[in-house]
Amino acid sequence: MTGRRTLRIGTRISLVLHTRSLLVGAVLVVLIAVLGILALGLGDLGVPPTELPSALVADSGAASFVVKTLRGPRLLVAIGAGAAFGVSGSLFQRVTRNPLGSPDVIGLTAGASAGAVGFGVLWPGIVPLPVGAVIGAVVAIGIVSVATGTGLSSPGKLIIAGIGVQAIALSFVQFVLTRIKREQATVLATWLNGSLEARNLQDVAVIAVVLLVGGTAALVVSRRLAIVEMGDDIADGVGASASRTRTGAVIIAIVLAAGGVAVCGPIAFIALMAPHLARVVARSQSPVVAGLTGSALLVVADIIVQFSPLPQQLPVGVVTAMIGGVFLGWLLVSQWRKGAL
Amino acid sequence: MAERRRHSAGRYAWGVAAAVVLLGLAIVLSLAVGSKPLEAQQVIASLTRHGDDYVDAVLASRVPRTVLGVLVGAALAVAGGVMQGVTRNPLADPGLFGINVGAAAAIVTGIAFFGATVTGYIWLALLGAVVSVVLVYALGSAHGRSATTRIVLAGAVVTAVFSAYVQAVSLSLPEVFDAYRFWVVGSLAGRSLDQAWLILPFIIVGLVLAFLLAPGLNMLALGDDIATSLGQRPIVVRLLSGVAVAILAGAATAGVGPVLFVGLAVPHIARSVSGPDHRRLLPLCVLLGPVLLVLSDVLGRVIARPDEIMVGVMTAFVGAPALFIALRRLRGDRA
Numbered sequence: 224m225t226g227r228r229t230l231r232i233g234t235r236i237s238l239v240l241h242t243r244s245l246l247v248g249a250v251l252v253v254l255i256a257v258l259g260i261l262a263l264g265l266g267d268l269g270v271p272p273t274e275l276p277s278a279l280v281a282d283s284g285a286a287s288f289v290v291k292t293l294r295g296p297r298l299l300v301a302i303g304a305g306a307a308f309g310v311s312g313s314l315f316q317r318v319t320r321n322p323l324g325s326p327d328v329i330g331l332t333a334g335a336s337a338g339a340v341g342f343g344v345l346w347p348g349i350v351p352l353p354v355g356a357v358i359g360a361v362v363a364i365g366i367v368s369v370a371t372g373t374g375l376s377s378p379g380k381l382i383i384a385g386i387g388v389q390a391i392a393l394s395f396v397q398f399v400l401t402r403i404k405r406e407q408a409t410v411l412a413t414w415l416n417g418s419l420e421a422r423n424l425q426d427v428a429v430i431a432v433v434l435l436v437g438g439t440a441a442l443v444v445s446r447r448l449a450i451v452e453m454g455d456d457i458a459d460g461v462g463a464s465a466s467r468t469r470t471g472a473v474i475i476a477i478v479l480a481a482g483g484v485a486v487c488g489p490i491a492f493i494a495l496m497a498p499h500l501a502r503v504v505a506r507s508q509s510p511v512v513a514g515l516t517g518s519a520l521l522v523v524a525d526i527i528v529q530f531s532p533l534p535q536q537l538p539v540g541v542v543t544a545m546i547g548g549v550f551l552g553w554l555l556v557s558q559w560r561k562g563a564l
Numbered sequence: 565m566a567e568r569r570r571h572s573a574g575r576y577a578w579g580v581a582a583a584v585v586l587l588g589l590a591i592v593l594s595l596a597v598g599s600k601p602l603e604a605q606q607v608i609a610s611l612t613r614h615g616d617d618y619v620d621a622v623l624a625s626r627v628p629r630t631v632l633g634v635l636v637g638a639a640l641a642v643a644g645g646v647m648q649g650v651t652r653n654p655l656a657d658p659g660l661f662g663i664n665v666g667a668a669a670a671i672v673t674g675i676a677f678f679g680a681t682v683t684g685y686i687w688l689a690l691l692g693a694v695v696s697v698v699l700v701y702a703l704g705s706a707h708g709r710s711a712t713t714r715i716v717l718a719g720a721v722v723t724a725v726f727s728a729y730v731q732a733v734s735l736s737l738p739e740v741f742d743a744y745r746f747w748v749v750g751s752l753a754g755r756s757l758d759q760a761w762l763i764l765p766f767i768i769v770g771l772v773l774a775f776l777l778a779p780g781l782n783m784l785a786l787g788d789d790i791a792t793s794l795g796q797r798p799i800v801v802r803l804l805s806g807v808a809v810a811i812l813a814g815a816a817t818a819g820v821g822p823v824l825f826v827g828l829a830v831p832h833i834a835r836s837v838s839g840p841d842h843r844r845l846l847p848l849c850v851l852l853g854p855v856l857l858v859l860s861d862v863l864g865r866v867i868a869r870p871d872e873i874m875v876g877v878m879t880a881f882v883g884a885p886a887l888f889i890a891l892r893r894l895r896g897d898r899a
Contacts, residue, residue: 366888369888370887370888370891370892371891371892372891372892372894379713379714379716379717380713380891380894382713382717382720383655383713383716383717383720383887383891384887384888384891386660386716386720386887387884387885387887387888387891388884390824390825390880390883390884391880391881391884393877393880394877394878394880394881397749397873397874397877398867398868398873398877401868401871401872401873402868402871416731416735491724491728492724533736534736534737535735535736535737535738537731537732537735537736538731538735541728541731541732541735542728542732544724544725544727544728544731545725545728545729545732547724548721548724548725548728549725551720551721551724552703552718552721552722552725555703555714555717555718555721556703559714
């Protein structure tokens, strides 16, 4: 087979490497690095690349403050959350076997934000906020699969049920908004659109842990999914239980999406777009490429909102929603053209 | 035969009578309930003859939202009924199909860039509604037969893009939009009677047009070929239905902001009493739409005291389950 190399370490471990994925992955890493330097360097407060190393080492000073407090955490959260959304979307789209089955389209991220707000603000102290987000996401996906009457299998119904779940979840959030103090409400209102403003190192830690655990699990489950995609019988035959693999993949995808929502709100459509772009560019299903694409997308969107000439900084989710909405339209039409929906 | 008995004239008459009673009840509740609760007797006394000054003042503050609730509820429900008839799609709703948010996007554009005032909203809303109807229809029926789910998905796309636009504009000009923050979600609070009078003529025109179309919609239900052979022109019925929906949904949005699910849920409830005949269905929608909207508003005033929850938020709670039920009833993915 062309384009694949097998890497063997000893006799026990062997990895099949997809050359194109590796290449695209490397290009994406470089791209994210360049975008990161841009995000730190642009604007009035920007730190030029030459001063970055000293700013990182220094304990005080303006440049250090910008890098370590203002923009650094924000950038890291964008990279981490983008990756989490990208990997989550990739797993979901593979399980539902359709490019529209993304957590943001089927109401899962909205459910996660309702859970985060509910357990973070309305009933604080019962469970930590990220766990609350996971609970919300699980409830949302439960409602969706009951409402379609066919589980997660029919793409059209999935999205329509998602619209309903999203409406309920956002209503719940609006209800919470009226229950809390004004200042809190303003912060929450921005977060609800998906925002990267004022992130701190704690957020970075949360998304790093989520990515480490979820990302590793995603790599494992991704290989099993590849077998399942050959057909349930084959998968069961070689010992990779099809239904257990799918359930596992959905759980991992939920955790990743909920983790992303917990640190920066329900940022729209990254999970929809990233895996699709990854498939087109790298021609691979690799969750790593999807994750890197998600990171790059979110960092670009955040650069747009940070340095746009608008008088007021928009939440980044508004920008991704606008771009992603157009993308969704294009995707639907192309699916219809193929007769796939 | 069983079908005919289920939707007999007697049953329909009882249904209409019950709807009228419900509507009366909803209106009295809407006038009585709030941060200063009034007794039903006080409300009736104050309405029929001059009562306590204080009670009169409280009541006067609740009259505009009640009147608007009735008008908008009727408009949205009938718009939904017409849409479900003309698209033969049980999931049709002016909110889900992106028509309301299209109207909202036009109004927001007018306020932000052209300094539009309240009197201009209605025209902007109509423009936005028409654009949305055309967009959704074009997107939903591109590349052949428009399946039931397909046009809803087209509506979802239009909704996503327009609502992101509304958010972008209103968040980037906070001082302009401070007063409209609640309007963006759909709210009956802080309205004046003038706004109701402003949209009233449009809603009347829309309702009359919808009623005139009812026989045509019945024919369309039989399929285009039969409708044509019975002397109807399906294309004309569709076109005029689009106009009626745009007028009703646009006027409703100009009045209270984009409200979802009323147009979806009410026709389903009404149909269980009236049967599929649009000449019976649409009048019942006129009665039941206001019941749903006004009661949602009352509920929104009660559950978050001393604050209020916007009516657009409440209808999602009430209406989304209706969406799930309708969706489960669809057979197959394209149904």
